[in-house]
Amino acid sequence: MVMKRIQDHIESLFTLADIRVNGERPWDIRVHNASLFSKIVKNGSLALGESYRDGWWDCDALDQFFHRVFSARLDEKVSPVFLASVLGSLIMNMQNRARSLLVVKKHYDLPPQLYMSFLDPYNQYTCAYFKDAGDLNTAQERKLGLICDKLMLGPEDTVLDVGCGWGGFARFAAENYGCSVTGITISGEQARYAREFCRGLPVEIVQSDYRDFHGTFDKVLVCGMIEHVGYKNYRKLMEMVCSSLKQNGLFLLQTIGKNISTKMGDPWIDKYIFPNGLIPSVRQITSAAEGLFRLEDWHFMGDHYDRTLMAWYENFARNWERIKSDYDDKLFRIWKYYFLSCAGSFRSRMNDLWQIVFSKNGLPASYACVR
Numbered sequence: 001m002v003m004k005r006i007q008d009h010i011e012s013l014f015t016l017a018d019i020r021v022n023g024e025r026p027w028d029i030r031v032h033n034a035s036l037f038s039k040i041v042k043n044g045s046l047a048l049g050e051s052y053r054d055g056w057w058d059c060d061a062l063d064q065f066f067h068r069v070f071s072a073r074l075d076e077k078v079s080p081v082f083l084a085s086v087l088g089s090l091i092m093n094m095q096n097r098a099r100s101l102l103v104v105k106k107h108y109d110l111p112p113q114l115y116m117s118f119l120d121p122y123n124q125y126t127c128a129y130f131k132d133a134g135d136l137n138t139a140q141e142r143k144l145g146l147i148c149d150k151l152m153l154g155p156e157d158t159v160l161d162v163g164c165g166w167g168g169f170a171r172f173a174a175e176n177y178g179c180s181v182t183g184i185t186i187s188g189e190q191a192r193y194a195r196e197f198c199r200g201l202p203v204e205i206v207q208s209d210y211r212d213f214h215g216t217f218d219k220v221l222v223c224g225m226i227e228h229v230g231y232k233n234y235r236k237l238m239e240m241v242c243s244s245l246k247q248n249g250l251f252l253l254q255t256i257g258k259n260i261s262t263k264m265g266d267p268w269i270d271k272y273i274f275p276n277g278l279i280p281s282v283r284q285i286t287s288a289a290e291g292l293f294r295l296e297d298w299h300f301m302g303d304h305y306d307r308t309l310m311a312w313y314e315n316f317a318r319n320w321e322r323i324k325s326d327y328d329d330k331l332f333r334i335w336k337y338y339f340l341s342c343a344g345s346f347r348s349r350m351n352d353l354w355q356i357v358f359s360k361n362g363l364p365a366s367y368a369c370v371r
Contacts, residue, residue, distance in 0.1 A: 003034070003037070003038060006037045006038050006041055007034065007037040009037075009041070010037045010040055010041070011037075013074055013077055014029075014074070016072045016074065017068040017069055017071065017072035017074055018068060019065060019068055019069070026059075026060040026061035026064055027059065027060075027061050027064035027065045027067075027068055028059065028065075029057050029058065029059045029065065030057060030058045030059070031056070031057045032055060032056055032057060032058070033051070033056040033057070035056070036051050036056045036057055039051055039056075043267075044075075044267070045075060045266055045267055045268050046267040046268045046271065048268070049268035049272065049334075049337055049341075050268070052333060052337050053272075053330050053333050053334050053337065054330075055333070061340075062336065062337065062340035062341060062344070063309075063310065063340040063341075063343040063344050063347070064344070065344065066340065066341045066343070066344025066345065066348075067343075067344040067347045067348050068344075069344065070344055070345055070348035070350040071348040075350075093230065093232045093233065102275040102276060104186055104187045104188075107273060107274060107275075108185075108187040108189065108190055109187055109188065109189040109190075110189075111189075111326070112166065112189065112193050113323060113326075114323060114327075115166070117315065117316055117319040117320070117322065117323050118312045118313070118315035118316040118319065119312070119315075120136050120137045120140040120141075121137060122140055122141070122144060122168035122169075122171065122172055123165060123166035123167070123168040123193075123197070124140040124143065124144070124165075124168050124169075125165055125166075125224065126143075126165075126223050126224035126254060127143065127224075127254070127301060127304050127305040127308050127353045128140045128142070128143050128304060128307070128308045128311070129142040129143035129146050129301065129304055130142070130304050130307050130308075131304075131371075135311075136308070136311040136312075136315070139304070139307070139308070139311075140168075141172070144168070144169060144172040144173070145172075145176070146355070146370060147169065147221060147223065147252055147254070147355070148172070148173055148176070148177050149370045150250075150252055150297065150355065150357050150370045151219045151221065151250050151252050151357075152219075152250060153173060153177040153179050153219060154177065154178070154179065155177065155178030155179060156179075156218075157177075157179040157180070157218040157219055158179065158180050158181075158182070158216075158217045158218050158219075159173060159179050159180065159181045159182070159217060159218065159219045159220070159221065160181075160182050160183075160184070160215060160217040160219070160220045160221070160244055161181055161182070161183040161184070161221045161223070162184055162210050162213075162220065162221065162222045162225055162237075162240075162241070163184070163185060163210075163222060163223065163224065163225025163228075164183025164184060164185050164190070164194060164205065165183075165185065165190055165194070165224075166190055166193045166194050166197060167183060167190075167193065167194030167195070167197040167198045167203065167205060168197075169181070169183075169221060169223065170183045170194065170198050170201070170203045170205070171197060171198045171201060171203065174198070174201040174202050174203050175201065179202075179219075180202040180203070181198075181201075181202070181203045181204075182203075182204045182205075182206060182215065182217070183198075183203065183204070183205045183206070184205075184206045184207075184208045184210065184213050185205070185206075185207060185208075186207065186208070186209050187207075188207060191205050191206075191207040210225075210237060210240050211236060211240065213240070213244075214243075214244075215244055216244060216245075216246055217244055217245060217246065217249065218245075218246055218249050218250075219245075219249055219250050219251070219252075220241050220244055220245050220249070220250075220251045220252075221251075221252050221254075222237070222241065222251070222252070222253050222254070222255075223252070223253075223254040224254060224255070224256075226253065226255045226280060226285075227255060227256055227274070227277050227278065227279055227280070228274065228276070228277055229278075230276065230278050231261075231263055231278060231280070231284055234280060234284055234285065234287075234288035235287075235288045237288070238288045238289050238292050238293070239292065241292075242292040242293065242360060245360045246360070247360060247361055248359065248360065248361060248362070248363060248364070249359070249360050250296075250357060250358070250359055250360075250363075251293060251357070251358045251359070251360070252355060252356070252357050252358075253285070253354075253355070253356045253357075253358070254353070254354070254355045254356075255279075255280060255285070255353070255354055255356075256279045256305070256351055256352070256353055256354075257279060257280060257281065257282065257285075257351070257352045257353065257354045258279045258280070258281050258350075258351060258352070259281065259282075259352075260281055261280075261281040261283050261284050262278065262279070262281070263278070264278065265277045265278050265279065269338075272334055272338070273334075273338050279351065285356065289358060292358075292360075293358035293359065293360060294358065294359045294360075294361065294362045295356070295357075295358055296357040296358060296359050296363070296367035296369075297355075297356065297357040297367060297369045297370075298354060298355075298356050298357075299354065299355040299356070299369075299371070300352060300353070300354060301352075301353045301354065301355060302346045302349060302351065302352035302353045303346065303347075304353065305342075305343075305346045305351075305353045306343050306346040306347045309339050309340070309342050309343035309346070310339075310340075310343050312339050313336060313339035313340055313343070316335060316336070316339065317336070320332055357369075
């Protein structure tokens with residue numbers, strides 16, 4: 001009787017999002033294990049993701065399912081409190097030097113061929129820009145060009161790329177704008193790949209925590225990295241960028257963003273994808289930057305991340321046969337869930353994507369916003 005009441009409760013919540021259990025529409029879910037309902041009540045989003053990984057339920061269009069879940073704010077209606085995580089985020093610096101390496105071991109030090117199975121030729125693991133672009137590869141080049149133009153890059157510029165990934169921006173900027181780029185990453189796997197990827201170009205790749213790096217540059221880029229920094233360290237990152245930037249220099253920050261300030265991330269994403277990750281809010285970013293920079297431009301691009309994630313999933317699914325001998329089916333389900341649930345979060349505007357341009361001490365003339 002208790003199990004039946006729990007199932008009825010969860011089904012009634014799904015009804016608020018026009019989702020049916022064992023329905024026939026693409027966004028409806030098919031339940032293979034009735035224990036799913038009590039597990040969701042107990043552990044919320046963590047249980048939903050783990051039960052999908054284990055094959056307890058399926059859905060033909062996970063992105064549409066999550067678009068409806070987030071639009072109806074069902075995540076707020078089934079949200080158990082993970083007390084240890086809350087206390088940890090308040091008391092500890094969850095992204096200190098030692099803990100920052102957890103996401104490297106869990107995510108970024110995976111074999112590069114896994115990432116190359118879904119990324120574009122410049123290995124861009126951040127949002128693309130689909131304006132006047134019909135495919136992912138073109139859209140990522142458009143994004144890279146947009147960043148370079150917003151930073152007003154020229155051959156005389158020295159550029160610092162904080163969290164440089166596999167070296168895609170460094171290569172693009174050096175090849176197309178003639179500037180010199182220094183990229184830093186804490187991932188040994190990324191650093192090795194990036195050095196080879198940028199061989200022969202005016203590019204230096206340094207394996208370093210941002211808190212330990214020192215240098216002076218004309219322009220600074222932080223693209224898809226502040227999400228790993230944590231609210232207790234936003235100011236430290238901004239101070240590091242400020243000290244690295246010459247007078248009248250430009251700083252571009254590209255980040256996923258939220259409308260409200262939080263101090264802990266989603267439990268499933270934290271456990272299976274990005275340990276200790278946290279999406280910043282407008283207030284958190286501007287507070288961290290106050291007194292250090294002048295705000296020049298704020299560009300909202302969340303709809304482009306929806307398309308980027310869908311393209312990543314399509315590439316991943318198409319290339320799975322080629323790489324699956326090194327993995328198992330659970331990894332495929334984890335990454336499918338990751339790509340498509342995140343696509344739903346941007347489609348519902350629960351999450352957004354921002355490109356923000358700051359200057360140090362302002363510019364001699366008004367900044368010309370680029371779109």
